[in-house]
Amino acid sequence: MAAGALYFARCRGERAYYTAPIKALVSEKFFELCAMFGADQVGLLTGDAAVNPDAPIICATAEIVANLALAAGGDSDIGTLVADEFHYYGEPDRGWAWQVPLIELPSTQFLLMSATLGDVSFFVDDLTRRTGRDTVEVTGAQRPVPLEHGYAMTPIHETIADLVDRGRAPIYVVHFTQAAAVERAQALLSVKICDKDQKAAIAEAIGDFRFSTGFGNTLSKLLRSGIGVHHAGMLPATGASWNVLRNKGC
Structure with missing residues (x-):
């Protein structure tokens, strides 16, 4: 879904951002998207590293995008925002970085992704109210890799x-x-x-x-x-x- 959102953003001539909470995950996604869209189309912004920062697709930590939203507000160039691990929205210390874009970027197309959120009706209603556009909830309970629990007493x-x-x-x-x-x-x-x-x-x-x-x-x-x-x-x-x-x- 993330790749599809980024693809359609490029088709519309918009600048798109992919965000995640961990630098390692952002870097991993950067290389995946480079292979998918081409290295000239994808950039990286993590605070520690900046690679091709003027690219039309940017992989960044959530705080980077939140600060861009605070600085530019509705004038931001963020046409599409893919927010991975969106359950961080509720974190006491870092949740603001997921909350700010929703407040400051009413014209942005959002894709909010999480494998652990339960009832998301609040976000559906809130996004519809803020943006004036319909918000669609897409759910799926099947894991690509089955999850099994176990423990071991050996070293x-x-x-x-x-x-x-x-x-x-x-x-x-x-x-x-x-x-x-x-x-x-x-x-x-x-x-x-x-x-x-x-x-x-x-x-x-x-x-x-x-x-x-x-x-x-x-x-x-x-x-x-x-x-x-x-x-x-x-x-x-x-x-x-x-x-x-x-x-x-x-």
């Missing part, structure tokens, strides 16, 4: 090895700090994540990618062992290597 590296053996990869291991994520990734080098053929496929997929010195060398070693690292502190170009492998199913 995490043993748990991951067991999941790999049972064909449950890819596996996401969530940490509360960037340093902890990198430390865990390096510790997992002792676990057999990939077989010989999988390592060869990874090497071919990232063969032309230029890793920077320092952390880039570490990331290259991890990726070739089937272990990725992704967090908001990574530069878009570095995160691209992980996205390439993920999109190819490596």
Whole structure:
């Protein structure tokens, strides 16, 4: 739906923005949209990085767009706004960044997306009243990947090895700090994540990618062992290597 909204915005000659709450997610979507629309058509604004900022499609954090709305109001060039993870609207600290565009941009076409919102009748009625246009609610309860709950008492590296053996990869291991994520990734080098053929496929997929010195060398070693690292502190170009492998199913 997001791609469709951005496509129709381009057909109408409007400038479109895609927003998300996390820089890593914004960067990920940036590369996806570059592949879809062309690198010259898509830009990135996160506060830490600015890539092709005059592009007709901009991927940005929610706060960036909220500040643009506050500065320009109805004169803003935001023709279409795709707001991902819209349930952040109710966050005490950050919710303002999702609320401001709805108030300040009455002429903007909105696509508000969330997998966790319940009754959205308030937003339907409020948007219709503010914009003077009909608002359509589109719902779906089917998950692309079935959700199962479980727990394990074994150490995490043993748990991951067991999941790999049972064909449950890819596996996401969530940490509360960037340093902890990198430390865990390096510790997992002792676990057999990939077989010989999988390592060869990874090497071919990232063969032309230029890793920077320092952390880039570490990331290259991890990726070739089937272990990725992704967090908001990574530069878009570095995160691209992980996205390439993920999109190819490596």
